[in-house]
Amino acid sequence: MATLGVNIDHVATIREARRTIEPDPVWAAAAAELGGADAITIHLREDRRHIQDRDLEVLKKTVQVKLNLELAMNPLMVDIACRVAPDQVTIVPENREEVTTEGGLDVVR
Template sequence: MTKLSVNINKIATLRNARGHNRPDLLQVALDCERFGAQGITVHPRPDERHIRYQDVRDLKKIVTTELNVEGNPTPDFLALVHEVRPEQVTLVPDAPDAITSNAGWDTIEHQIYLLGVVTELKAIGCRVSIFLDPDLAMVKAALATGTDRIELYTEAYAQQYAQNPAAALAPYRAAAELAKELGIGLNAGHDLDLENLAYLHQNLPGLEEVSIGHALICDALYLGLENTIQLYRRQLQ
């Protein structure tokens, strides 16, 4: 069964807009779990424009499913991960000024670097996932980093889905099949929503987890958070 991890970055964005604690990020995380989320995802950035480093520390104390912490493995990020030790760390090569994640790792060029980071994080008990484009060469090279999983960056799939679902999915299915052959676990995320999620889930072999934030929170404005999480869960059945 593919798990749904809810990314709560946008809840933090809303909270930070007024400088107080409304909405209460920790309560929202607990409610997401109560409503059916099987994990909580956060992506603390260096400028803390949404998730703050302290949020990650506080979330680790209360999350009872799985805490997935995403980010570029800078010294500050790695220090936080060593302190918190989340169940999963997803390595994302985003620039400090990026609005959102916009590319996967080059696992050939950065293989030695990633090997060192993956080894370090696995040694403290974290499962590690590397954010990747659906490029077979990058999937194959990921094996040498020792990563537990890869997370396929699904923006291109989401953009092309309405025009031709099969063509949009094709490179992702090939990447998923290769990952399965290599014994690498598979996650996916970015721009997945109620329109395109079920098709992805039905056609990606071995998909273990999706992390969804922006679309899910947008849907929740109209449908309510509990109902929205249940609707997303249904797409994964």
């Protein structure tokens, strides 16, 4: 059965670009759920350029569907994932120069 996962990172990108509190990714997640989303995906980057720790904490408490947390494989991010315990964790590469994630993991190396 097909499922719909909605990534709400860019809602946070707009908020951070405006240097304000809106739009709130938590509201976007609620709207996505009302629209039929089966999962909400967020990427907590090391540099916190869009999703913030507060977003993750509130989303963990409010999201009624599955919460997928994307993160880089480093000790701090792993500690956060273990503490928050989202429904799913997806390991993604991070490059500080990229605007958004540009590639996947090289698992063959």
